[in-house]
Amino acid sequence: MADSSNQRDVAEALNDQELRSFLKRCCLFAVPLLLACGPPLALLALSGEAFRNIDPVLESAIRSETGLIGFAWNEQNYPYMKYTGLMLQPRREVLALGSSRVLQFRRDMFRCSFWNAGYTIQTADDFRQFLQLVPEDRQPRLLLLALDQWMFNSDWIASNGSRSADNWTKNPSVNLQQGLKLLPDVISDTLRGRINPAVLLADRSDAPFGLNAWQNRKGFRADGSFDYGRQLEQRLSGDPECPDFGFATSLRRVQEGRERFRYGDVPDPSALQEIAALLGECSRRRMHVIAFLPPFADVVAEAMRQSGRHAYFERLPEALRSIFAGTGHELHDFSTMSACGSSDAEAIDGFHAGETATQRMLVRMLQANSRLRECCNGAEPGTALHPQPTAGQPKK
Numbered sequence: 314m315a316d317s318s319n320q321r322d323v324a325e326a327l328n329d330q331e332l333r334s335f336l337k338r339c340c341l342f343a344v345p346l347l348l349a350c351g352p353p354l355a356l357l358a359l360s361g362e363a364f365r366n367i368d369p370v371l372e373s374a375i376r377s378e379t380g381l382i383g384f385a386w387n388e389q390n391y392p393y394m395k396y397t398g399l400m401l402q403p404r405r406e407v408l409a410l411g412s413s414r415v416l417q418f419r420r421d422m423f424r425c426s427f428w429n430a431g432y433t434i435q436t437a438d439d440f441r442q443f444l445q446l447v448p449e450d451r452q453p454r455l456l457l458l459a460l461d462q463w464m465f466n467s468d469w470i471a472s473n474g475s476r477s478a479d480n481w482t483k484n485p486s487v488n489l490q491q492g493l494k495l496l497p498d499v500i501s502d503t504l505r506g507r508i509n510p511a512v513l514l515a516d517r518s519d520a521p522f523g524l525n526a527w528q529n530r531k532g533f534r535a536d537g538s539f540d541y542g543r544q545l546e547q548r549l550s551g552d553p554e555c556p557d558f559g560f561a562t563s564l565r566r567v568q569e570g571r572e573r574f575r576y577g578d579v580p581d582p583s584a585l586q587e588i589a590a591l592l593g594e595c596s597r598r599r600m601h602v603i604a605f606l607p608p609f610a611d612v613v614a615e616a617m618r619q620s621g622r623h624a625y626f627e628r629l630p631e632a633l634r635s636i637f638a639g640t641g642h643e644l645h646d647f648s649t650m651s652a653c654g655s656s657d658a659e660a661i662d663g664f665h666a667g668e669t670a671t672q673r674m675l676v677r678m679l680q681a682n683s684r685l686r687e688c689c690n691g692a693e694p695g696t697a698l699h700p701q702p703t704a705g706q707p708k709k
């Protein structure tokens with residue numbers, strides 16, 4: 314019996330020794346990982362890119378009307394941020410709603426209360442889903458809608474699918490797993506010199522939150538509109554590093570039928586029906602719709618026409634006019650920069666109008682007797698309400 318007990322003691326001692334040895338090896342293996350991951354984790358947390366709750370930042374920005382919120386990787390925070398921002402405020406009389414192409418509308422353009430809920434919508438189905446989450450005491454009187462042309466492209470719709478209410482109501486900024494998924498991108502971009510951690514030590518008056526706000530002064534203002542920051546400076550100076558320089562990226566996508574420039578012959582019938590249902594619901598909820606087709610750079614729109622494979626783009630305005638007819642709601646066609654009374658010199662890129670061009674759109678709406686007149690000061694034909702520097706065509 315004694316021998317058996319001694320054998321067990323020896324076995325347990327050996328097991329303990331092996332366990333300690335294994336743990337030591339694990340620690341030695343983990344040290345390089347911790348050293349490698351520590352700085353990126355710190356960068357994500359300090360910049361506000363991840364591991365920090367956006368709610369108090371958003372509340373502070375709205376309350377103080379200061380702060381710039383811009384994420385380099387965590388853009389899935391934006392739909393939640395825009396919906397929550399709307400809920401944090403008293404009822405806004407004018408609500409801008411759509412994708413990134415509505416983001417240049419700003420509070421200063423209106424005499425009425427305003428919130429820009431852009432960057433929340435991908436397909437036509439999203440409009441009603443978003444508005445159904447807005448209680449009656451928060452619903453706007455005037456609804457400014459950007460109807461992106463690709464929302465009526467069947468291929469685009471199929472590739473994006475439908476989204477649940479969680480897209481707008483669930484806070485993704487506190488998702489630890491999502492933050493950890495960013496580590497490979499942070500490490501890769503840092504090694505390539507795309508990130509300058511020193512910017513986090515700068516004394517900034519714009520209270521940046523998120524790496525894009527810190528590094529590029531690019532992000533959302535307190536009214537929900539978007540400041541292009543460094544990108545706009547690059548465009549004005551003709552910097553070839555500017556995104557979509559010379560509209561080259563957009564033109565290549567048109568040629569290849571990729572992303573937002575997918576081929577299509579006719580506007581998607583289900584998307585058109587969804588817009589009709591949206592107008593009916595807005596009428597029942599006594600919200601007046603001012604919808605518009607946002608502009609492409611003229612050179613990009615011409616490339617789509619010349620391709621012969623984007624016919625839905627040319628057929629869409631008439632299809633929408635038939636839906637809006639008799640509803641009392643408004644539709645404005647600004648499919649090209651020239652249709653805004655503008656030029657490609659005032660485009661941010663191939664499918665985003667700059668702020669000056671956006672002001673020109675607004676003036677043209679007012680000249681067409683839009684109900685936005687109730688919330689805007691008058692303007693002389695062809696003038697902008699609040700002139701801004703031109704987002705120029707990059708120099709050749």
